[in-house]
Amino acid sequence: MCGGTLWHGLDKSVEDLRLYCRRDPEALRLLDAEVGAAPPHGGARERDDQADNVSLRHGNSPIYALRRLKRDRPDLADRVVKGELTPHAAAIEAGFRRRLVQVPVDDLDAAARVLRRHFGDRWADLVSRV
Known part of the structure; x- marks a missing residue:
């Protein structure tokens, strides 16, 4: 199981649910619509909380990209939820990631x-x- 937070009492993280539903665009759209925005900037930066070598806690997951888009670029987050863009493509367009x-x-x-x-x-x- 992924290390992410378990979702609403289910025994699966959002990342696991997205993986399970990867062949069902409508299920992915519904999951993405329910993902909340990322918390405000700041907070403790503990090395032990590092998810990978990209960043602390969240790494480069599609869910983190979507949460950040919902916080900082809701217009692009809406396009992701509608299936017009992937979270990665929207993060590139927003300037959060480089191609x-x-x-x-x-x-x-x-x-x-x-x-x-x-x-x-x-x-x-x-x-x-x-």
Whole structure:
């Protein structure tokens, strides 16, 4: 079971429920509509409470992204609940996350293809400046 808070007396966290309902867009929409906003900024920053290497307590989960959107960008949170955006895409649009791509390090040709796909023909110029 995920380490998140158990939801309304159920024996499952919201993350577990989203995983269970991942193939049912309507169930996901209903779950996302019930998720509350993130608490106000601040609070204790205890290293033992760290969920992963991304941030304290909440990491990079879709639920945390949605809660933060509900707190700071309700317009984008509404679009997530309606199914128009994923929590990740909305967080990128809100500026909470950066868009990242994976570049293989064991195959130079594959790395070049990834860079060209995302940066166009400017990729060689970008790499040469590093």
